[in-house]
Amino acid sequence: MDRLKGKVILISGGARGQGAAEARLFVTEGARVVIGDVLETEGRQLASELGGAATFVRHDVTQERDWETAVNSAEKLGGPHGLVNNAGIYQPRSLMETDTELFERHTRVNQLGCFLGMKTVVPLMEQSGGGSIVNISSVAGLRGSPGAIAYSATKWALRGDDQGGSNRSGTTQNPR
Numbered sequence: 001m002d003r004l005k006g007k008v009i010l011i012s013g014g015a016r017g018q019g020a021a022e023a024r025l026f027v028t029e030g031a032r033v034v035i036g037d038v039l040e041t042e043g044r045q046l047a048s049e050l051g052g053a054a055t056f057v058r059h060d061v062t063q064e065r066d067w068e069t070a071v072n073s074a075e076k077l078g079g080p081h082g083l084v085n086n087a088g089i090y091q092p093r094s095l096m097e098t099d100t101e102l103f104e105r106h107t108r109v110n111q112l113g114c115f116l117g118m119k120t121v122v123p124l125m126e127q128s129g130g131g132s133i134v135n136i137s138s139v140a141g142l143r144g145s146p147g148a149i150a151y152s153a154t155k156w157a158l159r160g161d162d163q164g165g166s167n168r169s170g171t172t173q174n175p176r
Contacts, residue, residue, distance in 0.1 A: 005030035008079025010070055012036045012061050012117060013087030015043035018136070022084055027053040032077050036061075036070045037087070061087045061113030067120040075124060083121045085114040085135045088154075092147045103150045110154035135159075 009026050013019040015037035023033045027050050036059030037043040047056035055077070059070045074080035089109045091102060114135045125131035138155040145152050 002030040006078070007031045007081040008034065008074050008077045009082040009084065010034045010036060010074045010080050010117075010121065011084045011086055012059060012070070012113065014084075015039040015046055015056075019084070019086040020046050022086060023050060023054060031082075032079070034070060034074045034077065034080075036066075059087075061085075061117065062108040064116055064120070067116050071120050071124060074121075079128070079131075080121055080124055081128070081131045083117055083125075083131070083133045085117050085133070087113050088136065090148070090151050092145075092151065093149070094147050095149050098150050103153075106150035106154045110151070111157045114158060 004026055007026075007030070009031050011019050011022050011026075011033055014023050014033070014035035016039060019035070019037070020042075023035055023046060026033050031053070033050070033054045035043050035047055035054055035056045037056075038058065038060050040056075040058055043056040043058070047054040055073060057070050057073045058066070060066045071080060087109060089106060091106070093102060118133055118135075121131075121133065125133075135158045137159040138151070143152075
């Protein structure tokens with residue numbers, strides 16, 4: 001299959017789980033992928049498994065410099081044509097068990113990480129004629145989940161501004 005032939009996709013949180021599944025699928029569809037993650041061993045192993053179609057970069061989504069490094073890696077491969085903001089954390093706690101530090105950690109990874117990714121990748125996508133950005137949310141962003149106040153809040157933030165991730169007017173939104 002070649003639906004993504006010639007495309008370069010950056011996947012944050014791509015070393016395992018859903019991110020790894022996305023990387024495998026995109027490579028099957030002809031894309032080259034940049035796997036970004038703080039899990040270096042798993043990320044390097046996946047990139048090795050995928051061969052020349054994949055590269056790994058250590059990538060903490062809360063750090064602007066790491067985003068620049070990841071996007072530069074995609075640019076060297078001829079992209080980026082797509083970004084999947086997949087990185088996220090889930091450390092469930094009830095409201096009364098959630099301290100400020102835990103709430104802020106969820107916010108930095110799950111919400112700020114997506115913002116920094118979009119802000120870093122959009123200028124290059126605009127220069128190359130466009131691309132696609134997918135911000136991974138969760139059913140927890142549709143309704144609260146018991147014992148997951150910080151996680152639910154950040155996942156709602158990813159989808160809450162446009163009624164579920166779709167632009168219902170059919171017009172193109174300016175990413176700036």
